[in-house]
Amino acid sequence: MATTTPLQAQMLTSIASIVLSAALVIVTYLYYKETSYQTKPVLKPTVDKVDGILTRFAIENTGNGAAHDVVVQFGFRHLDYRVDWEMPLIAPGDRHIFYLPFDSASHLVYKEEITNEIGDSKGIIEFESKYTDAFGRPETNEEQVEVLKVLNLQEQSSELVNKDEVREVKRELKKIRKIAEDL
Template sequence: MIQWANTVSFVLENILSISQIFLSAVLIIVTGIYTIFTKQQVSEMVKDREVRNQPKVRPTISSMDNINYAFAVENTGNGAAYDFSAKWWCRDEENAVEWQTPFLSPGERHTFPLPTESGRTPHGHLLEKFDEDDVIHFEATFSDLIGNKYDPEKTEEETIIEINIRDCVVPGAEASMLSSPNYGQNIVSELEDINKNLKK
């Protein structure tokens, strides 16, 4: 009984100190939670900023008129690519084409000749010149607005791309149809027939 009385007396005499200790512990816990939450928020903001400013440079083989093909480099990302340099080749890296530009804005696209004598080539010539496993090797180096560096050694997925040439070529029959002098007239005729059928 005396021991219990002494304990109660000690608590009453030191209640202010105990309250301060309890309050300090609560403040430490709250500060820790706030710090963790703040770090998560900052991390999410950094990631969001990186996504909004990330350039995505993609090489393609495309046709200007459904017949002749050319090689193109385009920034399909949301941010600009700074200090951009690239090279591409087919079969022999010693014959690589090199290109540089200080700034490649989002949506900006540049077209270059394919690695053939005539540059832009019809599908038939491409099918004759290139085998099924012939690819254009593309490597690029650049940075984004934040200062992140993209190069073949550190960011291989973003900077090293291979394009199979024959996979990008319209099949011969389709290309022949598109090149037919009556191609446009045939489409108009078919649309008129569809329109007539809809009115019936």
């Protein structure tokens, strides 16, 4: 059976339509994946020091999207102490701070006090979080933070940074003094 020109045109149109539909499906999928990545929340636990002495535990949304219906449990493993905490929304970049130890009446807690409280253990904070993203998809995160290890690393890195900063300030002051003398 011979094909006619109108039939060939109809077949070409059908093939073009199939190819265009497939391309549209691929582009839509790629758009969905990129949008999902851009709206994904990521809750991370951290331990840091303020002004070199005050130690605190923080929960931060490091992702690109808001975390909804947040339910978090955290605490020291060796103390059998846990905190239950809920928040309806944590926007990207939001940080919620808790002073260590968590049940302390005083917010002025020094590294030495935490070391005494932790004793011979590693001072591991167990962190578990459950939340949903903007599309209602559930997310979970379980992590451990070794308090003393983090604090020791921060002290070592801040000592190195401080020495370099002093050197840099001295260099810049010498440059300014030289410019002032030349004027």
